[in-house]
Amino acid sequence: MRLQQLAHPRHDYSYAFLDEFAKRELRRRILKAIAIPGYQVPYASRELPMARGWGTGGLQVTLAAVGPTDTVKVIDQGADDSVNAANLRRFIARMAGVQTTTDTLAATIIQSRHRIPEERLREGQLLVLQVPVPEPLTHVEPSVTRARQMHADADYALIWLELHEQLVRYRTFTGGADYPVVVYGRYLMAPSPIPRWDTPMLHQAAHLTLLSAGREKRLYAVPPYTDVRPIEFEDVHFQVESQAGRVCAQTGAVNRFMNEVPQPDGSSRYILSDTGYAAKLVRRTQGEVVEIGATYYDEQGRFYHTEFLHHDD
Amino acid sequence: MITPQLTAFEAQSQQTFQALMWALSYPGRAQRIAEVGVAAFAAVGATLIDLETSYYTNHAGLAQLLAHSGARTLGPQQAHYQFYPDLPTMALDDLALAPVGTYLDPDASATLVLSCHLGAGERLRLSGPGIPAPFMVNLGGLPPGFWELRTKVCQFPLGWDIFFIAHDHLIGLPRTTTVEVL
Numbered sequence: 001m002r003l004q005q006l007a008h009p010r011h012d013y014s015y016a017f018l019d020e021f022a023k024r025e026l027r028r029r030i031l032k033a034i035a036i037p038g039y040q041v042p043y044a045s046r047e048l049p050m051a052r053g054w055g056t057g058g059l060q061v062t063l064a065a066v067g068p069t070d071t072v073k074v075i076d077q078g079a080d081d082s083v084n085a086a087n088l089r090r091f092i093a094r095m096a097g098v099q100t101t102t103d104t105l106a107a108t109i110i111q112s113r114h115r116i117p118e119e120r121l122r123e124g125q126l127l128v129l130q131v132p133v134p135e136p137l138t139h140v141e142p143s144v145t146r147a148r149q150m151h152a153d154a155d156y157a158l159i160w161l162e163l164h165e166q167l168v169r170y171r172t173f174t175g176g177a178d179y180p181v182v183v184y185g186r187y188l189m190a191p192s193p194i195p196r197w198d199t200p201m202l203h204q205a206a207h208l209t210l211l212s213a214g215r216e217k218r219l220y221a222v223p224p225y226t227d228v229r230p231i232e233f234e235d236v237h238f239q240v241e242s243q244a245g246r247v248c249a250q251t252g253a254v255n256r257f258m259n260e261v262p263q264p265d266g267s268s269r270y271i272l273s274d275t276g277y278a279a280k281l282v283r284r285t286q287g288e289v290v291e292i293g294a295t296y297y298d299e300q301g302r303f304y305h306t307e308f309l310h311h312d313d
Numbered sequence: 314m315i316t317p318q319l320t321a322f323e324a325q326s327q328q329t330f331q332a333l334m335w336a337l338s339y340p341g342r343a344q345r346i347a348e349v350g351v352a353a354f355a356a357v358g359a360t361l362i363d364l365e366t367s368y369y370t371n372h373a374g375l376a377q378l379l380a381h382s383g384a385r386t387l388g389p390q391q392a393h394y395q396f397y398p399d400l401p402t403m404a405l406d407d408l409a410l411a412p413v414g415t416y417l418d419p420d421a422s423a424t425l426v427l428s429c430h431l432g433a434g435e436r437l438r439l440s441g442p443g444i445p446a447p448f449m450v451n452l453g454g455l456p457p458g459f460w461e462l463r464t465k466v467c468q469f470p471l472g473w474d475i476f477f478i479a480h481d482h483l484i485g486l487p488r489t490t491t492v493e494v495l
Contacts, residue, residue, distance in 0.1 A: 013317040020323060024363050027330045031361075032420040034337045035474040035487035037442055041420050065334065067327045068319060097316035124335070152416040184442055184489065186470060204445075208338045223338050223489075226442040 016063040017095040022046045026064035026219075030210060033221035038183030039151070040134050040218040048214075055088055056214030058111045058130035062092060065126060065210075066109060071099045073107035078115040078257070078273035085113070102276040105293050114177065116198040118256050118274045119293035120304065121207035123224065129192040131213035134220065136180040136190040156188050163231055173238065182229050183222060191228075197240045197257045200308050201296050202228040237310035243301065246270040251281040255301035322359070329360040336476060336485030341439045341448040343431060343482040351375050353478045354396050357426050358382060362394050370396040371404060396426045398478075402456040409462055411473055419470040422488075430454040431479035441490040449495075450484070452477065460494050 014020065022044070029043040048056045066072065072092050076085035080102040088111060093100050101107050104117040111128040121127060137147040140158040150156065159180060166174045177193040181202065191199055192211055202209060202222050212219040222228055230238040246258045249269045256277070258270035272278040277292075284290045296304055303309050319327070325347070332344040348356045354370075355378040362368050364383035369392035370376050376386075379396070389395060389407035397404055414422030434453015437460075466472055472488030486492070 008320045008322075009318070011317055015317045015319040015323050017317075020326065021363060023326070024361060025365065027326075027333075028361055028366070029420075031333060031337055031424070031474070032422075034334065035489065036419050036470050037489065039419055039470060065331070067324075067331065095317060097319075123339070148417060184469075206445075208334070223442040223487075225445045 013095065015096065016066055017048070017091075018046060018060065018063050022060075023064045026060055029219055030061065030064065030221070033210065033219055034208070034223050036187075037223055037226050038187030038189040038220060040220045043212075043217055043219055045214050045217040050087070050091075052215040053132065055084060055111070055113060055130040057212035057216075057219065058113070058128045058214075059088060059092070060214060061128045061210050061212045061219060062109055062111045063095070065128075066092065066096045066098060068097055070096070070108045071101050071106055072096075073101050073104065073110045073276065074112070075110070075115055075117070075274075075276070076113040078117075078259075079275045081275060102279060104274075104276055105291060114193045114195075115257070115273060116194055116201045116296075118272075118277045118295045118297075120296055121205065122293075123206045125207040127207055127209045129194070129209060129211045131190065131192040131211045131218075132215070133178070134190055134211070134213040134216050134218040136178075136188050151187060154186060156182075159188060159231065163233070167233075167236060173232070173236070179238070180231050182231060184226050185229075188231075189220065189222075189228075195241055195257060196230070196238070197243070199228075199230050199238075200240070200303055200305065203308055204228075204305060239311075240303075240309065248272045248278065251278050251285070253278070253281060255297050255299055256295070325356060326360045329356045332483050333357065333360065333476060333485065336483045337443075337474065337487050338485075339443045340441065340486050340490040341437075341444065341450045341484060343479070343484050346478075346481055346483050349481050350478075351378075351398050353481065353483075354398050354426055354428075355379065357476065357478070357483075358394070358396060361424070366394055367392045368394040368396065369407075370398075371407070372396065372398045374398075392423065393421070394424050394426070398428050400428055400454065400456060405456045405458055405462060408459075409466075411466075413466055413468075413471040413473060416470070422471065423473045425473050425475045427475060427477055428454065429477040429479050429484075431477075431482055431484065435460070436495045438493040438495055439486075439490050440493075442487070444490070452479075452484070460492055463492065 033041045074085045074089040076082040104119045113130045141147045209222040232238040257273045261269045336344045362384040367385045367387040390410035411423035430453035439448040467488045475486040477484040
């Protein structure tokens with residue numbers, strides 16, 4: 001036997017950049033994460049040709065899962081065309097030879113920084129969320145060791161206390177993006193800094209969500225059809241950001257998550273945060289036949305799991 | 314720049330991983346895999362184990378195939394990846410020893426790869442994460458007392474995660490799935 005027969009032909013990079021050893025480790029961690037919804041699984045977090053904090057956690061999960069038949073969409077705050085999203089998308093496409101898309105319906109893997117698309121994801125789609133701070137207890141318990149023990153004991157008293165203190169001081173919950181959730185009735189989880197508008201989309205979803213923090217070396221998962229409840233009290237409920245009265249200046253859409261665009265005269269205009277969805281709406285008004293999926297919220301702002309959100313006012 | 318090539322080994326690992334990931338995400342739903350029988354066990358092994366992990370198998374032929382992975386062989390009370398292409402009744406004593414993790418590290422638990430017959434044997438009702446409405450499946454070829462043992466062991470967040478291999482099908486059963494024998 002000759003060495004040439006044993007070795008594969010020389011190439012400069014492994015498929016999908018990471019070597020098999022790194023991918024096997026990630027794949028083992030991903031499977032454990034799916035089996036223990038909301039539990040933060042430690043992983044090695046390899047070096048990548050971009051700085052930690054720029055989506056390396058999500059990127060590693062995408063690279064471990066991706067195959068040549070996948071279609072990848074990458075968004076940053078809802079936008080397909082931001083610098084971060086464009087660079088990640090180009091890197092994934094070069095290294096894995098995959099098709100890319102801006103259409104949520106056409107994608108098999110969606111890597112996202114801080115948004116979930118407006119159109120409902122379906123079974124078999126993988127949503128990869130980039131996570132800056134995976135530990136939801138950080139601001140009530142700075143010690144990672146003690147926070148881990150609190151997760152082990154399901155002792156979340158401090159977070160409930162903080163929620164109560166918010167009510168006492170401000171008469172409302174002050175949490176914004178990255179609103180803590182309880183997954184499968186057990187683990188408190190940071191859903192990554194998605195707006196509260198997106199938080200209910202994780203509850204009993206048809207798709208698989210993987211969340212990964214490259215700098216903090218933790219990954220975790222929300223399996224499909226799993227209960228995800230934002231923390232709230234029986235008599236004071238979690239609220240999403242109201243989009244009432246906001247009309248998209250490009251498409252005329254209402255009751256979607258909007259970006260505020262300040263105007264020179266001090267007023268504001270609003271445009272859709274989800275640019276892939278906005279582009280499809282624009283193409284439809286131009287007379288093209290475009291397939292637009294069902295959205296999580298309807299035109300009246302009602303969430304599709306009708307019992308999930310409570311309106312206190 | 315040309316796209317890096319996917320070698321045959323990498324392609325098999327990637328496809329097997331996709332099957333494992335979706336099998337665990339939608340418990341009970343069979344995923345197709347390219348290999349059959351002991352080769353399927355070897356493919357799962359090649360996808361998951363290497364010198365960072367430990368494994369146990371009761372099958373001499375599979376042990377030879379898995380030895381190439383570089384993973385350590387440990388007993389059933391310690392190994393994190395356990396492969397049972399044959400599942401005699403006495404194997405239940407070994408399964409009872411498999412690690413279930415700790416409350417601090419619930420991921421330090423065993424992943425079991427077991428053989429079974431799909432569409433024959435006991436009728437099961439599955440519910441839990443990944444299952445929108447109670448899911449019925451028939452799984453046979455498991456030793457008597459298996460489901461009682463699993464119910465005793467899988468106290469969330471602790472427990473084993475199981476992959477069943479039936480010919481060219483793969484079925485995932487994470488610790489979160491509630492199994493009722495009808």
